[in-house]
Amino acid sequence: MATTHPFLHRTRRLAARSIHLGRRAWQELSTPSEVEELIASLPRVESAAPGLADKVVLITGATQGVGLVVARRFGALGARLVVNGRRGEAVQDTVRKLRAEGLSVEGVVADVATPEGIRQLFDAAETAYGTFDILINNAAIAGPYRPYWQAAPEELDETVRINLTGPMIATAEAVRWLIEHEKPGRVLNISSIATEGAYPKMVPYSTSKAGLEALTRHIASDLPDARVVVTALVLPSVRTERKAASDWASAELLPSAEILLPAFEYCATGPGHLLHGRTLSAERFNADPEGEAQLAGVAATRQAILYPELNIKGEFVPRDPGRIALLDRAENQFGPSPKVLEAVRDSLVTHPPSYYPEERYTALRKALSQEHDLPDDFFAFGPGSWELIARVVQVFAKPGEEIVSSGPGWFGFNLTCQRNGIAQKLVPFDRGGSGNRASHNLTAMREAITARTRLVYLISPSNPEGVTLQQAEVREFLADLPPDLPVMIDEAYAEYADDPAMVDVPGLVREGTHAIIGLRTFSKFYAMAGLRVGYAYAQPKLLDLIRRSEQIFTLTHTAEVAAIAALGDAQHRQLVFDGARENRAEMQRRLSEIGIRHIPSNAPYIFAEAPSDFDRMVKELAEEGIVIAPYKFDDGRMVMLPVGTAPQSEKILEALGRFR
Structure with a gap:
């Protein structure tokens, strides 16, 4: 028996873990993910500008990833597409798939990091549709992923050529054509979240994308009337075929590229005076479309800083210190001098x-x-x-x-x-x-x-x-x-x-x-x-x-x-100091007596182990006229207990005794 017991125990443990993992797997399969919920709640893009119907949209690097997702969406909204890639097979396959979906699309096999390739792109648009309206500079490569000084000069040159030089030439060609034909239009330069922080081993990529943002900002000074609108759009990391091929597990945890579509639609159709020369963030746009449209920066997603309203017995009540002991913001209960x-x-x-x-x-x-x-x-x-x-x-x-x-x-x-x-x-x-x-x-x-x-x-x-x-x-x-x-x-x-x-x-x-x-x-x-x-x-x-x-x-x-x-007022200062110190010491002594772990404090609050039902304790104290902070730390294990007057502390200690 002694020899089989460990085996049986391990078997049961393995079975229990298998059942637990099975339940977790079923929950994952049956419950919408955060990404799915986000996609379902994406903002609708409302714009006073004309929509995408019949617009001719040129998209570089559109045979996979973000470019393909945008092409499919814009085509579904009525745009006529010119998609580009460097591999003939990939371009042909993309055109075949999109046409099978009923979309109007032409394909161009060209290296748009060269003047010749860019000319091919615009010639294809003129041949197929006689015009164009929107250029999306999406083609890019990640570049060498290693410390900058270890990258070969030819790797740096390729990254800058594809990510920056090509879009600069394409933007110039687009602007020149639109001006010559006296036609309004748009250029959308695709940037990256890598420009908004410091990312190791990505210097060539980040620098080239930052250059695109600088191009967008400065070209606006040469185009003051905003008939030709140039905008940059910063993209967060999303799930793409390329990422999945290199690290499937990590890519699967990223949001779908579809979450970017509202920002793309807005940049293509939104008011030109809000977009010209600006760099918008797709991530911030999803969080607050109006804020990002107006502010185009980190301030776009800021909310007013307000504490929750005080709710006692289901009613919102004013913070009246004459009627309620307010201890939730460490306000001095001894009062001013x-x-x-x-x-x-x-x-x-x-x-x-x-x-x-x-x-x-x-x-x-x-x-x-x-x-x-x-x-x-x-x-x-x-x-x-x-x-x-x-x-x-x-x-x-x-x-x-x-x-x-x-x-x-x-x-x-x-x-x-x-x-x-x-x-x-x-x-x-x-x-x-x-x-x-x-x-x-x-x-x-x-x-x-x-x-x-x-x-x-x-x-x-x-x-x-x-x-x-x-x-x-x-x-x-x-x-x-x-x-x-x-x-x-x-x-x-x-x-x-x-x-x-x-x-x-x-x-x-x-x-x-x-x-x-x-x-x-x-x-x-x-x-x-x-x-x-x-x-x-x-x-x-x-x-x-x-x-x-x-x-x-x-x-x-x-x-x-x-x-x-x-x-x-030295006398009042001493009164507050002595009173707070004495009440704090007494409260800590009582906490030790009833077995509540805490950190010795030098402040008007004590960091202590949370009682079993802290939320209920906060609610009951509020009903008794004492408001304490409801915040919990360390996954709910610790809380801040205020040190007030002696009677206030006594009520808090009594409540702790009930909810230990």
Whole structure:
């Protein structure tokens, strides 16, 4: 029996896995994939311009892949086609298939990377149809896939010749013909997502496609009346025959080329004044057609930043702090200093709202200079630190460039990177364990930094973990960095911390050996979230780059005097610090008592193990008048518990006891 038991166990385990895989396979077969759902929901293209019926469309590289998919779609919409390829058999087969579908199509076997081949293409259109309306420069090759310096000169020449020189000659021929015949028309240059970021081993391909975008942009200045409309379209990776032949499994996971069709149709028929000289993204167009049509850039898919409305017992209710304890945004439950309220009232009399504020904020600079022992020209201001973060990101990083930060990190910073098309490297935070202290994992962050990194973003105390950066670890980290690489340290909750080893950011800025940017806000510890005051501090040369994009009158006079009053009320600051520290310590002690794992915090929140039904707990607390953040981390295993007043914390702890 002892000898057969392991065999039986393994047999049953294998059978169970087989059944499980069978169920997964059936689910895959019976459930629409994300790609299928996307294709089903593709936007309809509505345009005031004439459609494609009877238009003569020339498509290079149309015997397979994207070119063939577009030819089939345009032909189905009534266009008369001229398809091109370099292999006679492939061209003949394509023409035969499309004609069998009832489409009007002619085929041209020609190398359109040469003047002779391009002439053949246009001659075929004139012979068959007597005219042409749209040229789609689609033919391209991937080029050598290896480090650029290892590619042979003839490989580079071939890639540029096919991907850029040919389309340039074809575009010139198309424009010349249309002008000579006094006819409106269009040229569509097909680019690639490879131009919007940095892709290793693809320098020749990416550079040639970027050249197409430059051609599109600059030719518009020679064609100001937009009768001949030249547009570029950036394509994402899609499933094609060529990709499937080299790596079937990877290609199968890519979306179908059909998802590109709405963008192609729009570029062929949309309003010329919105398309001429512009580069559109097919991916962004699918996400938001109107946005991409108007903006043609990373801003096209941005949505307004709004928190979900507060819903209690099925009804949307106002965020009234007089009736509900609002702890979901780390707002200070101790309230602002009485001196702040007095300053606000007085400001409306001494400096009426009918007058602009003093735009240099001299008094606030002086107060912050004393607070941090820094010269008063070390400060820049913004309506909250969120605006300053967005400004710093835009100043130092361009779309496609890299920023390194901790993961998961603060969602607001992550969202800012996404909204600006920044490639964000999120380095997992070290949550500790086995007696080790949780840390920012600066060793891994240093390894993530490359020559393309434009900014490093750190948070102390961290969000969501509440862990401070240590002075010693930061110094060690900076020692390995280029001194001019900006490192922004967000200290939104620094005033709550009681860690004596916490990094001294003003001290690092004062030393001036590295490009340190400190970032603070009056929204949290000083309980002035509604007045919107944030500030960055750095060495003047670095700070000047940030201040160049600062809007005049970015702070109101009322906000400025309130901030000064908050800094000056040492008694209230001590009250908030002591109260928050005591409530945090008591809450952590109670969490340990009831066996809820958590990370020791220096912030007004505690990163803790999620209870069994956290969603239900959030809902019940809201019904009891306490709103906490519903966010979960680590696949639902961890949550952020707010530290409020003692009675608020008690209610949260009671709820945790019920939902353990």
